[in-house]
Amino acid sequence: MWASRATRDRPRPSPPSLKSVILSEGRSPKPKDPEELTLTHTLNPFSPKALTPAPTQDPSIL
């Protein structure tokens, strides 16, 4: 029996994740603590939500 080539082919390396590119090229400050790392990893920087400033909760504006 031969091993099936489809499963023996060495998988092509997947493109690097955006986070690793940003970190390696120094385009983003390196996170200092694990919480920040998680936030950077889960937040999509290209979503409109990420570009919109968070609403302020200052009661003086209301």
Added chain:
Amino acid sequence: MTRTLLLFATILTSTQAQQGFGPLDPTPPAAPIPQILTHMAQQESAFANARDHYTFRQDVTFETLAPDTNQPDGAYHQLTDISFDDAGRRQEHVVFAPANTLQRVTLTEADLDDVAHRLPFILTTPELPDYTLTYLGRQRVDQLDTYVFDCTPREILKDHRSLQVEDHRYFQGRIWLSQQDHQIVLIHGQAVPQDTRPGHENLSPPFTTYYQQIDGKYWFPIYTRADGTLHFPAHADALSQTVHVRTTVRYTDYKRFHATVTLHYGTEVPTTPNPPQP
């Protein structure tokens, strides 16, 4: 109470002794070994000739087993009616062949050739010089008294590396002969050579074939089971792969036939003259 237990133990032991393999006894055989082997080859040759007058059904299943569940995750199944023509050539008529779902291995021509020739192994007189047979001893298998031999192809002994995969394939392993009629009643071994060239590995698992006396005279192969893990090493273009495979072959419905048919094309059919009418 003690006598009852002892009797029970004796009965149990005698019952168990009728099944499975007894101890291998290195006592020399009753007759000279060359004489036994010559007789075996004659018997096998006679069986090969007799088998040509039989049809039988061959039920083959190749399976790969998932490493986590040990359940089949792919299978090749084929049901074939086998017969032999006047020249002893094997004729195959496929009667059932569902879709092949094997994904992790690919069957090769060598695999199918092994199913036809190595798994139902017989060792005839012309093939006897191809092998070195070493006597190992006597052994009781189920209810049979047998002689056990190690069976190794001479080409393999000579130089394993010089034997190319395209060359003839052989059986290598152990054979059990009936002490009564010197016919093969059980084999366990592997088809060789196994192709281990990097990137071209063509491997097959070890197998056991059981024989049964069908016509009261000759021992026919009735069941083969192969089970093993094939290791395909990594090389430049591929990762290593380990596949648990299982093969079962059932040989059933042995039926004796004998027919001679002669067909003439383009010639006048000879007819007997009609008797004169009164």
